[in-house]
Amino acid sequence: MSHTHDPVWRTALSGAQILFVAFGATVLVPLLTGLNPSLALLGAGVGTLIFQLCTKRQVPIYLGSSFAFIAPVIYSVQTWGMNATLGALAAASFFYYVAAALVKWRGVGLIHKLLPPVVIGPVVMVIGLGLAQVAVSMATGKAGDAQVVPYETAIAVAAISLLATMLTAIRARGLLKLVPILVGVAVGYTVSLLVGIVDFSKVTAAAWIAVPEFGTPEFNLAAILFMIPVAIAPIVEHVGGILAIGSVAGKDFTESPGLHRTLLGDGLAVNVVGLFGGPPVTTYGEVTGAVMLTKNYNPVVMTWAAGFAILMAFVGKFGALLQTIPMPVMGGIMVLLFGSIAGIGLKTLLDAKVNLSSARNLCIVSVTLVTGIGGLGVTIGSFSLQGISLCGVLAVLLNLLLPAEPAEPDGAH
Numbered sequence: 001m002s003h004t005h006d007p008v009w010r011t012a013l014s015g016a017q018i019l020f021v022a023f024g025a026t027v028l029v030p031l032l033t034g035l036n037p038s039l040a041l042l043g044a045g046v047g048t049l050i051f052q053l054c055t056k057r058q059v060p061i062y063l064g065s066s067f068a069f070i071a072p073v074i075y076s077v078q079t080w081g082m083n084a085t086l087g088a089l090a091a092a093s094f095f096y097y098v099a100a101a102l103v104k105w106r107g108v109g110l111i112h113k114l115l116p117p118v119v120i121g122p123v124v125m126v127i128g129l130g131l132a133q134v135a136v137s138m139a140t141g142k143a144g145d146a147q148v149v150p151y152e153t154a155i156a157v158a159a160i161s162l163l164a165t166m167l168t169a170i171r172a173r174g175l176l177k178l179v180p181i182l183v184g185v186a187v188g189y190t191v192s193l194l195v196g197i198v199d200f201s202k203v204t205a206a207a208w209i210a211v212p213e214f215g216t217p218e219f220n221l222a223a224i225l226f227m228i229p230v231a232i233a234p235i236v237e238h239v240g241g242i243l244a245i246g247s248v249a250g251k252d253f254t255e256s257p258g259l260h261r262t263l264l265g266d267g268l269a270v271n272v273v274g275l276f277g278g279p280p281v282t283t284y285g286e287v288t289g290a291v292m293l294t295k296n297y298n299p300v301v302m303t304w305a306a307g308f309a310i311l312m313a314f315v316g317k318f319g320a321l322l323q324t325i326p327m328p329v330m331g332g333i334m335v336l337l338f339g340s341i342a343g344i345g346l347k348t349l350l351d352a353k354v355n356l357s358s359a360r361n362l363c364i365v366s367v368t369l370v371t372g373i374g375g376l377g378v379t380i381g382s383f384s385l386q387g388i389s390l391c392g393v394l395a396v397l398l399n400l401l402l403p404a405e406p407a408e409p410d411g412a413h
Helices: 007-035 036-055 067-080 082-091 093-106 108-116 116-129 130-140 150-169 174-178 181-195 203-205 220-251 254-276 285-294 300-313 316-322 329-349 359-374 387-401
Strands: 062-065 281-283 377-380 383-386
Touching: 007 036, 007 062, 007 067, 007 108, 007 174, 007 181, 007 285, 007 300, 036 254, 036 300, 062 203, 067 082, 067 116, 067 220, 067 285, 067 383, 082 220, 093 108, 093 220, 093 254, 093 383, 108 220, 108 254, 108 387, 116 220, 116 285, 116 329, 116 359, 116 387, 130 150, 130 254, 130 281, 130 316, 130 329, 150 174, 150 181, 150 329, 174 181, 181 329, 203 316, 220 254, 220 281, 220 383, 220 387, 285 316, 285 377, 359 377, 359 387, 377 387, 383 387
Parallel strands: none
Antiparallel strands: 062 281, 377 383
């Protein structure tokens, strides 16, 4: 079914639909980390266009804010401040360039050798579980130690938002099934209005048309060294995303335009978006779901989605409205979202049939999970590895350095 000759209005409509599907997750990341949601929309749009430029517009993919960076950004902002964090996020693209060069040089096999499922699985689980505390604090209405929303109100609002999101994910049909986050936010927001925990002062003050406030990145070596290893996880996510959209569209995108081009596109996008203050972007699984449902594999649809995202970034009142979403609403949805990220990690191990009776595999998984979730940090001079970045590096090293197990002699059973 070819969509290359669809009328423009239909392609534009499909683009708006894609943005609708990716919207919830794209703006949640900045709302959680204190970045600007308008810049996240601008970043998603610009990032997608950069990606299309690098891949000669062959892949129907949309880039949105990456969840892998939530915990590291929160930690980095507390430690080095917002500007150093933005510089570090732009520098995180370095890993993408290295990965793209390696793929160009040695093929995809090398990435799979360095990052097999026994490494990827636990690292992805840590991304989800390491954020559990953030989700629970938000759901109970806490910011740091301050109780921002009364506890009982917060729990009730969070529970309703969570329930709405879960029921949409389980029971809804068609396009609605792909936007559980949006439904959860809408229901939670309505309840918040009824109990009076929404503050509209920002919206009233905001202009209709406004240029988003750009960040001013600073380059702090400690922050950069902390952030670069975090990119291991999204690179893995990227490879998975390209394979997934390939199987849906019935094409092998790792061959044409080639995985090195898609990695380069994603890396460049992360780089540029970081420089103007948006959260790092990554390939979006929800969008692959939407492409599967609509069977529209035309990459021009993503160009439209990117265009709409860029336009929305300049509507000042809209950006302000996003910032009025009460904390418990996001907290309730995060409970499900972060848990499902951990679920994806578990699925990686199960799908690859990783044998956890093998002592070697068990060692890699155990050490990665505990150091990651426990938030182990190692500081040497100004160089610091913490949480996700440390456990990512550890997982890769353990897999490379641990000796293979001796083969069992026959009759050992």
